[in-house]
Amino acid sequence: MNFPVVGMIGGGQLARMAHQAGIPLGIRFKLLADTPQDSAAQVVSDVVLGDYRDLDTLRRFAAGCDVITFDHEHVPTEHLRALEADGIAVRPGPEALVNAQDKGVMRAKLDSIGVPCPRHRIVADPADVTAFADEGTGYPVVLKTVRGGYDGKGVWVVDDEQEAQAPFLAGVPVLAEEKVDFVRELAANVVRSPSGQAVAYPVVESVQENGVCAEVTAPAPDLDPALSDEAQQLALRIAGDLGIVGHLAVELFQTRDGRILVNELAMRPHNSGHWTQDGAVTSQFENHLRAVLDLPLGDPRPRARWTVMVNVLGGDYPDMYHAFLHCMARDPGLRIHMYGKDVKPGRKVGHVNVFGDDLDDVRERARHAAAYLRGTITE
Template structure:
């Protein structure tokens, strides 16, 4: 696996009971996954020679991020390395302009959008629709709210063009809420779909995920799952695909969905599956890239809530950790081995049960207590 973050850490954990030997290419020995994987290469994923040496002897190469240069992945495939997801698919997660063009050909619903050339062109794009504000996204390199700007004036638009990459303008969607449809697809076309979840964002970062999305109709849920499965098939995705969605209302008030982003790897909106589904997203990602039969994605309980744990002003979380475990023995805490810094994603908690209000309160209390924003 290329990338040593928490996604690699949790993927390695899922591979242990499957008997999978796991090799990691990590930026540093201190990265989250590098702390727990025995076979670690420290190196630059942007260097082709490093990638070639790392991949030698591996059955499959996969990723915990989408940043490996596509031309390097094509070179590895030419060398005979099995890359999953492959570069033809992964390019659509790396490049938002390419993604929007391909999704349009598939017929996937999306916000109004086009590539813009400068701040004046942003204003023209806005005037073609409902005016400002609009959203600007760098075509490449953005994640967790980075590379995204809400623009209310031409002056606001200037930062987006400083990166020197194409800029995509999108209408600012008046959405009801954000959803995510997580699916997994194997090389021979077997695919599974997890329940559609509600994803709550705070300052551009996923804060809470509720599985399944409360109040989502069976019809719209099935439409979202089918859309994600169609995208996975049409793009040739092998492994886990997260399709981030906006739920909106059309002119007559009927609920609809629009595609916001794609991620071709395990995803924050699927962390609830570690404790809340029969087979986690991490285990199914491994099964898919190794072309093993996929596992059951169905939930174990009526409701599961995941809350991210962000770093606060207290670098030592151990006392809070003890408190949360003692207060709620059913709580599942997953820490990533990261140094605690304010606002940094250092772990997550999962709760599950039959009463949604109780499950949400338990997750929220634990995440806030671990961060230090509450003390009782």
């Protein structure tokens, strides 16, 4: 067998689902995980346990891999440059990935290529936050540590200088942004290969709760076609200008005056694209693998008029298997994806996809199943 070997750094649910997508392609999968209990380590046969922050570990892991890609964006940039210098294909590469690793770098790069963003700048201390507020729309102000934040972690919405002290305690640079008055959050997901081929999925609406993605509707309901096209073209331009290889999620604000502003970037399969597993001809996971191997990309078109994805978050009901059986029996049309994780309050442990022609019906079924799995409803 001479099919390629994909080395995935990170053992979370994104790696688990990418492995699943790679099986029909004949791809051999090698995983660098923290523990044997990691979500992907439970299902991948070739698992190396080690610290992704250690360069020697990365070099040993990369031996025998045709390409390296990622379940997360936390591998040190200098280590990725060292792997590239060793002749190892790293996709996305370090010069692209740093824009997802460092929010300050990302904002500077997006500014340089003319991408619309919220008003922002790096701030030195709480007094500088007040100065930033006074320069624009005042408080509240959004503060973000430039590295390490995800799912609401490392993000604060502050109403005064006193509240602005907390982000500086970590001793890392802090980015201040205006708090955008938006109608809703959108996401534009695209995939780009090294040869420059690219595809765009329908723009979706995402709903966040406590900084965590709770629900995604594809396509975004009642979105003006011109604004949808603008969002897709913007995401494709970002992917090209930043030299991204693989999947790119561009999280967007739709403002009340009809604009879109870029909130965040993710250079890997993304929660806003989970709906594609069941609702698109080719999932984000398969297309990410195709892209990093420079295979022809698959069709991103939706299979049904509507697909709704609802995340299953852990609650106080640890026995999810019995709830899982109930949901399957109640609604055979559900697509339930579980991650093999221990149930902890607020933790992403799975998601539900439902597709069909009636948005209200699809949305109600997905929400009901996720709530039953979590234990917030019992019938």
